[in-house]
């Protein structure tokens with residue numbers, strides 16, 4: 064397929080190279096790219112042949128006196144791909160070592176390093192699966208027992224088959240990373256890590272049975288395997304956005320497994336799982352953009368993009384600006400669900416304020432309701448709070464009669480009918496006390512919202528809904544969402560990860576009327592943390608029952624990071640003073656030696672009180688600090704960040720210090736002790752999940768420290 068207008072693509076590596084050159088030259092590159100995009104055949108653009116090039120289709124172009132761009136400019140077709148930019152000699156050197164070609168099996172446009180000259184390169188017949196390159200001598204204990212044909216189908220270039228078949232260890236494979244096309248390395252890495260060949264071929268192998276034309280670059284650019292590395296900007300605005308944030312690769316380069324979730328019609332609700340850092344939020348944002356930019360998106364219809372925490376909603380609102388046009392943005396309403404519910408019920412005449420368990424109005428009401436506890440029931444005070452949270456609110460038990468019928472599955476203490484009758488007044492009183500204060504729980508407010516919708520009092524509807532942090536939504540919240548979007552294709556798209564559930568208990572989508580049968584998917588590549596940090600964080604939840612938001616279970620055995628780096632550092636100290644001394648020293652080293660910005664370092668503690676203490680200690684040692692609040696973290700603001708484990712959810716930092724991981728702190732010894740073994744187990748799971756969330760925020764460096772007796776989790 065050949066388009067009439069020239070096709071201009073930018074490579075991901077081009078943007079990385081561009082981000083590294085001085086600002087002044089970046090301006091020249093910007094001007095050049097704009098001119099180039101307007102007309103790549105303009106007389107002022109001189110394409111120079113590169114001597115000793117491994118790839119005969121690469122040319123250099125002049126940016127200014129010192130800098131050169133490297134462009135893939137094949138003879139056939141009208142396609143130009145900007146691959147690299149650098150100082151003159153470095154650019155030529157880079158160009159001499161690289162190839163950019165269409166893989167004859169997968170059809171992906173691939174960029175990789177090659178040692179062979181074009182004439183020495185073995186050429187598999189395009190698209191024909193009976194490639195008969197000279198079979199290399201396999202190693203005695205090969206890492207991969209795969210024939211050439213299979214390796215080609217995984218995206219390994221013909222010129223590297225021999226080297227791959229000679230590999231005998233993971234370490235050797237890692238040394239080949241730079242030489243292999245990114246997707247071929249990824250496929251081999253995952254294979255070596257234990258993913259089945261069948262699964263790898265599904266994700267990385269040929270995506271159709273079409274015969275690949277290795278000279279048709281325009282078609283190659285349309286394949287999702289190419290689009291993780293190469294992007295054709297839609298217009299001048301998009302080009303500007305790419306060059307203004309060259310390292311925010313998530314804006315344009317989706318992984319094929321991410322893109323396959325975003326750019327397609329789904330015949331109903333979809334649930335996407337994925338460990339921390341696998342790009343769930345990125346996928347959810349692209350999905351929202353894709354939906355509202357469709358030509359058939361109804362005029363005046365809106366998409367609801369909802370989250371559990373308000374902080375994440377703030378971030379998403381900001382980040383959507385980077386990928387959406389103003390018209391698309393107007394169609395997307397981003398709001399955390401509690402805020403949405405609160406606004407909705409108020410608009411419909413209910414003036415109650417939504418309150419949570421830490422709120423003084425809530426606490427006052429609770430204390431008064433506790434006065435009605437029967438004296439002869441031998442249960443701990445905490446039992447009532449648990450009963451309220453696990454039975455009364457989720458099932459919307461409103462009368463004594465309802466309570467007799469309510470399911471108490473999963474509660475550790477059995478209650479007979481008389482006992483239920485005896486304790487019911489406590490909960491009735493709690494609601495009455497809240498009402499007296501014009502307050503309502505979030506759960507009751509959701510119930511009210513559903514009632515309003517059921518009665519047709521307000522007919523608010525969205526054409527589609529996207530949910531992030533799906534693990535923290537209650538069954539009732541999902542019922543509400545079900546009422547807010549008509550059942551139709553592409554109606555609800557949910558991303559979540561129960562390993563990170565820190566606010567609620569298990570959810571069942573199907574029990575809330577959201578049927579995802581056949582539409583459950585999973586993301587497996589962690590883009591954020593190093594593999595060793597990922598493993599450490601995952602081990603914190605080993606052997607714990609983790610659900611899939613829909614009555615099934617989820618495992619993390621196929622979740623990986625391809626980023627190499629140092630192992631997490633775990634340190635134990637005799638007292639807090641020693642720990643904070645070490646902390647300040649490490650932070651200084653990161654800033655001075657590793658050149659990490661203070662604002663890219665976060666110290667995390669279990670409670671606000673601990674955050675205050677550690678903040679003071681750092682300030683005493685002369686370090687500037689910044690406490691993360693409910694506001695969006697503005698990285699322009701200087702200072703080492705401090706946050707609780709709850710607050711750091713959804714964020715990421717180059718270095719994370721989890722401090723005071725002490726006995727009685729992690730897990731936090733609650734003031735209200737529970738006797739219920741089920742509650743104890745779930746409480747511990749939540750504490751582990753919190754620790755896991757904190758650990759998975761670290762991109763490159765993770766430090767975990769304790770003083771005094773360490774946490775049993777260490």
Ligand SMILES: Nc1ncnc2c1ncn2[C@@H]1O[C@H](COP(=O)(O)OP(=O)(O)OP(=O)(O)O)[C@@H](O)[C@H]1O
Pocket residue numbers: 311312313314316317318321337338339340341342343344345346560563590591712713714715759
């Ligand atoms: N296709 C991509 N290309 C480049 N970077 C990506 C891509 N997808 C995700 N990332 C980056 O990976 C990191 C994690 O992404 P994101 O926050 O969407 O993951 P998540 O699964 O929602 O994480 P968590 O559940 O831990 O909050 C971010 O820095 C994001 O920019």
